[in-house]
Amino acid sequence: MSERIVVGMSGGVDSSVAALLLKEQGYDVVGVFMKNWEEEDINGTCTAEEDWRDVRDVCDLIGIPYYSVNFAKEYWDRVFSYFLKEYRAGRTPNPDVLCNREIKFRAFLDFAMTLGATRMATGHFVRTNEAGQLLKGSDSNKDQSYFLYMVHAQQLKKAIFPVGGMTKEQVRKIAEDRGLPVSKKKDSTGVCFIGERNFKKFLSEYLPxxxxxxxxxxxxxxxxxxxxxxxxxxxxxxxxxxxxxxxxxxxxxxxxxxxxxxxxxxGEDHPMLYSTQSIAEDVTWVGDAPMKEGETITCTARYRYRQPDQPVEATLREGRLLLHSLVPQRAVTPGQSAVLYKDDVCLGGGIVTKVVDPGSADPDKQINY
Incomplete structure (x- = not known):
């Protein structure tokens, strides 16, 4: 009997090709669509219906069973409530990192195990190795390791990323060559699982x-x-x-x-937009901590998605990361994540809580927040 792998399918081309490749490799593949938001659009249509239809069409074409599972309560409790709390505090949160930890690699992984799976799969552009290390995706323009830094090695060992070693162009070509109906579907943007909408109007419905x-x-x-x-x-x-x-x-x-x-x-180069020191909290590591309390390491960091790696000195102090950027950084934003790397290995990171005056030795002297 072949190994069963449950694929988290969004209705997009990446997860569709991931399922296709695993099926062609002889695995017992099951597709699962996660519905994590209940709201309907202005026309009264559930915004997830089109994606769910695409999942069904793809699964029928490649010949695998499929399910839909509702994690709306888990998403609200574990992700969206945090999202609102951060905005109330004046920060700019990144719910995708929490969504990956709490929904895709916790609630969904648990569900996959109930279906008899030994591993789960997604269409993320990342790679892993046998040690459970998280590696950058081969396509530097699509690498999504920034969003997965909160996922632990023990969870990653139960996951597989079939498109992580490919470029986006290669993924689309496979989809087109195999006749997948989503081969030309545009990439989704917007808040994780909430999608593309007027964000200002959306946020005003929840916060005064x-x-x-x-x-x-x-x-x-x-x-x-x-x-x-x-x-x-x-x-x-x-x-x-x-x-x-x-x-x-x-x-x-x-x-x-x-x-x-x-x-x-x-002026886009105004000096108050730049800093060299920041503090990150809620620190999580993919595997073992790369430093001990009080120790400083030299590595690279990203303060936002798709940012080229920036050289930093990182110090762990009382559970917080003190980050000294060797090159001034523009618009490091409280609420966003600072993610650390050693070459292609994603070490982990934390949530930026303070951006401090680059000319001050006092870590509490802030300029941006």
Whole structure:
């Protein structure tokens, strides 16, 4: 009897090709579609219906059984409640990293085991090895290890990533050559499982907005904001500041939560957008911790998805990561993840809580938050 592998299928081309490849390799493959959001769109249609239809069509074509499982409660309790809490605190959260840990590699993995699977599979562009290390995907432009740094080695040992060693172009060509109906389906964007929608309108349905002043570094009121939760560091679009200053674009450089003020400045290279030191908490490691308490290691870091690796010195102190970037970093954002690497190996990371003044030895002297 062949090994059973349950594939998490989203209705997209990556997970569809993952299921196809495993089937062609002789595995006993089962497709499972995760429905994690109950909301309907403005036309009264469940936003997951189209994806679920694509999953069924793909599974019928390649000849594997399929199921749908509802994790909406788990998603709300473990991911979305955190998402709202972070926005209330003025930060910009990345729910995808928590979604991977709590839903795909916990709730879904547990479900896969109830179906008699020995392993689960997804369409993530990452790789692993026998030691359970998380490795970057071969396609540097699509590598998703940044989003999986919270997944532990013991979970990764029960997972397989069939497209992790391919490029996106190779994946699409396989889908087209095999006649998969999703071969030309565009990649999904937006919040994990919530999808593409007017984010400002969506967020306003859950959190009350508190408009306030936009203020320059000199203290001049230059406009009004709709609510601090709608803005993130480095943002240029949507500020609506015109006819002021020297004609250069305005950018968000910080938030003053106490006074409900959005701090803005002109010029994409404004010095207050840059820092060399930050603090990350809620630290998790894929495997064993790469450093002991008080120890400093030299490695690389990413502060956002698709960012090239940045050289850093990382120190573990009282459970927090103190990160010293050897190159000034633009718009390091509280709420986002700082993920550490040694070459192709993803070590783990943490959630950025403070961005500190690069010219100060005091880690509590903040400029961006």
């Amino acid at each position: 907005a508190q408009p306030g002043d936009m203020v320059s570094p000199e203290g001049e009121v230059v406009g009004r904001h709709d609510g601090l939760m709608y803005y993130t560091l480095g943002q240029r679009r949507g500020l609506g500041i015109g006819g002021r200053g020297d004609g250069r674009s305005w950018f968000v450089i910080g938030k003053d939560l106490e006074k409900n003020r959005l701090l803005v400045a002109q």
